Every structure is written in structure tokens, then in C-alpha cells.
Amino acid sequence: MVWKRSDDQPSHSPEPSPSSPPRPAAPAPAPAAGASDSQRRTDRATIGPSIFIKGDLSGEEDLIIEGRVEGKVDLKQNNVTIGKNGRVKADIFGRVVIVEGEVDGNVFAREQAILRQSGAIRGNITAPRVVLEDGSRFKGSIDMEPKDADRHGSTQAPQTVQQQREAKQQQGGEAAPAAPRAASA
Amino acid sequence: MSWFSRSSGPRREGGSVQTEVEPQVHKSLALAALFTEIRRARKCQVLDLGSAVGSNVEFLSQFGCKLFIEDLYAALASRTTVGEGDLAGPEFFSEFLALPDDTRFDVVLAWDRLNYLHRKELAAFGELLRRYCRPGAHLFAQIYYHKQIPAQPNRYKIQDEAHLIYERQTAAERPSPRFAPAEVTGLLKGFRVDRSFLLQHGIQEYLLVRE
Numbered sequence: 194m195v196w197k198r199s200d201d202q203p204s205h206s207p208e209p210s211p212s213s214p215p216r217p218a219a220p221a222p223a224p225a226a227g228a229s230d231s232q233r234r235t236d237r238a239t240i241g242p243s244i245f246i247k248g249d250l251s252g253e254e255d256l257i258i259e260g261r262v263e264g265k266v267d268l269k270q271n272n273v274t275i276g277k278n279g280r281v282k283a284d285i286f287g288r289v290v291i292v293e294g295e296v297d298g299n300v301f302a303r304e305q306a307i308l309r310q311s312g313a314i315r316g317n318i319t320a321p322r323v324v325l326e327d328g329s330r331f332k333g334s335i336d337m338e339p340k341d342a343d344r345h346g347s348t349q350a351p352q353t354v355q356q357q358r359e360a361k362q363q364q365g366g367e368a369a370p371a372a373p374r375a376a377s378a
Numbered sequence: 379m380s381w382f383s384r385s386s387g388p389r390r391e392g393g394s395v396q397t398e399v400e401p402q403v404h405k406s407l408a409l410a411a412l413f414t415e416i417r418r419a420r421k422c423q424v425l426d427l428g429s430a431v432g433s434n435v436e437f438l439s440q441f442g443c444k445l446f447i448e449d450l451y452a453a454l455a456s457r458t459t460v461g462e463g464d465l466a467g468p469e470f471f472s473e474f475l476a477l478p479d480d481t482r483f484d485v486v487l488a489w490d491r492l493n494y495l496h497r498k499e500l501a502a503f504g505e506l507l508r509r510y511c512r513p514g515a516h517l518f519a520q521i522y523y524h525k526q527i528p529a530q531p532n533r534y535k536i537q538d539e540a541h542l543i544y545e546r547q548t549a550a551e552r553p554s555p556r557f558a559p560a561e562v563t564g565l566l567k568g569f570r571v572d573r574s575f576l577l578q579h580g581i582q583e584y585l586l587v588r589e
Contacts (some may be wrong), residue, residue, distance in 0.1 A: 308430075323439075325432035334446040337439050 206247045256293070258288075269303060277311050290320070299333075399546035403537060407575040408583035412485065412518050416441050425510070427491045429533055437536045446483070448475060450491045450503075468497050469472045469504045482512040485587075489521040489534050490581075492562075493527050493555060500565045508568035511588040517569060521562060525581040526551040536566035539584040562586075 239253035244260035251267040258266070258278040266273055266285040266294065273287035279294030292304040292312035300306050301331035312332035323335050415423060424443045426434070427450040437444055453474045457466060486507060492500055507517065530548035535543040562584060563571055570588040576582050 288406060323435060325430050325435050329430060329432075331430035331447050332449065334444060335435060336444045337442070 237272075241277075250283075269301075275312070284316075391398075392572070397564070398472075399545050399549055401535075401545045402576065403541055403543050404541045404579060404581075405540055406583060407540070408518055408573060408585040409536070410461060411573050411585050412516055413441075413539040415516055416443070416485060417483055423482065424487065425459065425484045426486065426487045427482045428489045428531070431533065433533055434534075434536050443485075445480075450474070450488075451494055461552070465496050466502070468505070469501045471499075471503050475506055475510060477510065481510055482515075483510055484512060484515050486511065486515065486517040487491075488517060490520045490522070490531050490558070492519050493522050494531055495555075497557075497561070497565060498553065503522050504566035504569065507566070508588060513588055515588040517566070517584070517586040517588070519562075519584045519586065521582045521584060522554045522580060523554070523556060523576075523582055525554055527554040528552075 216287040233362045237257060238252070239257045240260045240262065242250045242259045245262075245325055246260070247325065248328075249265040249267060250256070250262065253268075255272040255274075256266070256268055257274045258279040258281060259275055260278070261280045261282075263282045266281065266287070267282050268288075269286045270288055272289045272291070273285055274291045275281050275285075275294045275296055277293045281295070284301070285296065285300045286301045288303045289305045289307070290300050291307045291309065292313060295311040296314045296316060299316040300314060300316070300318045300320070304320070305322040305324070306318045306320040307324045308314055308318075308326060308329040308331060310326040312326075315332045315360070317334045318331075320337045321337060323337065325331055349371060417442075421442045421444070424438060424445045426445060427448045428447075429449045429452065430447045435445060443566065453470075454466060457470055460535075495503060511517070528546050528548060528551045532546045533545040535545065535548060539541050559571070561584070563569060563586070566586060568589055570589055571584060572587040573585045574582055580584070
């Protein structure tokens, strides 16, 4: 089990480096001979900064999120990038998940999860390789067991920290074994 | 989403100017002992009370650990729940470590964070740690015996199993609580000192064990 150094770049990352934020619109590189417009459009999709989506996202192409998403992002076979402007309150399933913006939820990456310097995650990361760049903000747990990422699938995601907190509040502190646990302010 | 503050300034002791201070490498005898213990465990759960450091995550990955990162100082600096006086109470700490009740840690990396707690806070936090640690769990802590400590906790990077890189975040200082050895175990009830090492640069390292 090998985790890459924090300054490593994913070899297959479709995203630009931290110094060059992802562009909202897909660039138009010189198309390969014979490549149709529709083929090029399926390379990756972008949710722009002014877009707010509430619900589940799924599909079979890479995704860049620069807007706001609440719900679930389920692209297990593809790369998901939360751009610097992206604000996601959802569990994210992807092959490689790169976070440059803010995520409040769990991240499940089949290959690698990368938290860039500008990024923040509050939630749990499950991935065989995890990179936290210096300066990034993280609160939660990191589990490197690759089988967990598959096992959780899209139906058994563990609770986010916020969900755990809310569940505890609903329980009225009954689960606390010893010390008093008053409702949090 | 404003659950993260980019920088958490000094707590209570007034503002300080962020100053670049050269990182220093120091030997860590307690850390070396801790890793010896970790190697014996098959898969352990580690609670890191410092800030997220990528190289530490990478280093700890070799042990097959599940790592929880909860920055205690950042939470204290941005807290809204206030207990007695200006101190953080049990409610604050319960909210800070909002984990499933069956969570049990094998290792707690407290680094220098305990120096930034008042005695009552340390007692309250120790009680919570005791509940979340399985018997035999190890707690690594550094306690200053100098009168002054950095105004903000250091950022620690594990260089190897016996060396730590101290990245001081500010040149400003604040008074040290100077917890005496007996106070440490008196306030952290349920823990006993397994090993302690007095280091040359004014720090006593502790490896405590949950009884």
C-alpha cells in the first residue's frame, strides 16, 4: 500500500495544477483526427460557478464542479474535481477525487483522493492513496483500506460528521457512556 | 460553508504577527517508543489532534492505521460553545469529538496541544479521551517546562520514527501552564505514564497509557 507524497501529481489527473484553476468551460485542444464534437464533449463535464444542484449526480464522464452541489456525486468510474470555487455538501464517489474547494461529506475514491492546498474537507476519506497538501484543511478520518471504498458503494456511506452530530443531538446524549453530554450550542 | 477558518490566531492571549521561523529537527524518544508499540498492533486507529499534515498521513499509512484528524487548537480558537468563564467545558469537547460512540482509539497524538488547555479544560478533555481510548491505548504528548511557549502550537512533521520537524507558526509567545508530571496524570485520569523523556530543548515528552 503506497501513498504518494503530498507534492505528487496524479499521473492521470485531468486537472490543472493548483496554480492554474480549472476553467469553467472545457478548453478546446486540437481535436484528434476524426474526433467528433460529441466525443470531445464527453471528455469531462463542468458545473459552472453560478450553478446550484440539489440532488444526486451520476454519469460516465469526468466532472469538474465549480458551483454548489448538495446531494450525492456518484461517478465511480470517473474523475471528480471540486474546483476552487466549488462547494459540495455531498458524499462523493469517484475514481480519482481532487478537492480544491470545499467538501462537507465523505469522499470515496477507488484510486486516489487529493486534497489540494486550497481545499477543505469535513468528512471521511476512503481511498487506497490519499494526498493532503500542506495548507489544506481537513477534519475527519482517513481510511486507506481499498476494499472499503468498494464495499461502501453508493448505499452505505457512513454518516458525515454533521450527520453524526445531529444524530447524537437527537439521541439526547443517551449514548455517552460516562460523562455528561449536554446538547451542543 | 464556514466550518473552516483559514488561520486560527492565538487564543485569548491577544493577536500576534505571523512570523516565519525556521523549522527545527529534534529527536523524539517517546515517538520512537510509540512506533514500537504501533508495530505490534495489527491495525490501529489513530487520533491526531494536530493540524492535517500530508507527510504524516503518508508516514502513518505504512502502519495500516485509520487516521482521525481533529485539530484541537483550531477548534478552541474558533469555538462558539463557552463553558465556565472563558473555558471550554465538556460540552465543547463532546462537540469537538463528535464520533460514533463505539470509536476506540489505539493511539492519540496530542503533540504540544495540551499546553494550550487550562487545567480544567485538560481534565474535561482527558475524560473524553479516556472514553474514546481502548485500554492499553497510547497517548503521545509534549509538555513544555519553559515559562513561555509559542503563542500558537507548532506544526509537527514526522521525519522518521525517532525525529520530528517542529514548524513554529509564530515568534510570539505566551505563558506556559507548566504542567508538572504529577499534574499530567492527575488531570488525565485513567492514564498512567508509561515513559517520559526530558528533552534538551525544554520539553518533556510523555507516552501515556490508558489504564
